[in-house]
Amino acid sequence: MIELGAAALVLGVLLIVVEAHVPTAGVLAGIGALFVAAGVWLLITSSDTAQMIAIPAAVGVALVGVGLAAVSGRKALTARHAPVRTGLQSLVGSHATVRNWAGRQGQVEAAGSLWKAQTQFGDDETPAVGDAVVVEQIRGLTLTVRRREPWEIPQ
Missing domain, CATH: 2.40.50.140 (Nucleic acid-binding proteins)
Structure with a gap:
């Protein structure tokens, strides 16, 4: 279970890094945030810690990550329609x-x-x-x- 949680964390972070280099308007970052949240939940529940800590921690990470992805996606779409200011x-x-x-x-x-x-x-x-x-x-x-x-x- 620990290996699966670590893999989910690594995959989530990788998707967030790829979002910085590929214009997907926040889609990859949102999916990456969900993978990070799932990784946090798997890592916490794989130890002796109760799920009362795991679920709020995973939901918090997911909400923050998806919120940041939504904000960055909106900014990317706004920038795409902005007039050219160079050349x-x-x-x-x-x-x-x-x-x-x-x-x-x-x-x-x-x-x-x-x-x-x-x-x-x-x-x-x-x-x-x-x-x-x-x-x-x-x-x-x-x-x-x-x-x-x-x-x-x-x-």
Whole structure:
């Protein structure tokens, strides 16, 4: 019985460690917590200790482990749906400053770099040097921008 309890503990801990490296949204960690709880229960009941100690200890370990797995799973799912905050895609929605402009194309400064830019389709007003614009999309190395609305706060 002691060997089975130790094996359950090791398997539970192994599943929790694997959860840290595999995106299963807390499923493996929850199963691992249940294995750890079963291991604790088997180890306690295999000795001369009464089951009055084993059952509450195992239930406590299981509840804490499954609760932590649920919290980490929810955080993982939330992070999966969060917008990209690195690389080129982080420029979308950010503010830029017009450095020079002619017609529908020009240059803007965004994220500390100069970018080729064009206005959105249907935007008739030509931005002036120093105007604040908002990046709407990126195609290759060209930013598509629009005028910043008065209610938008610069980032």
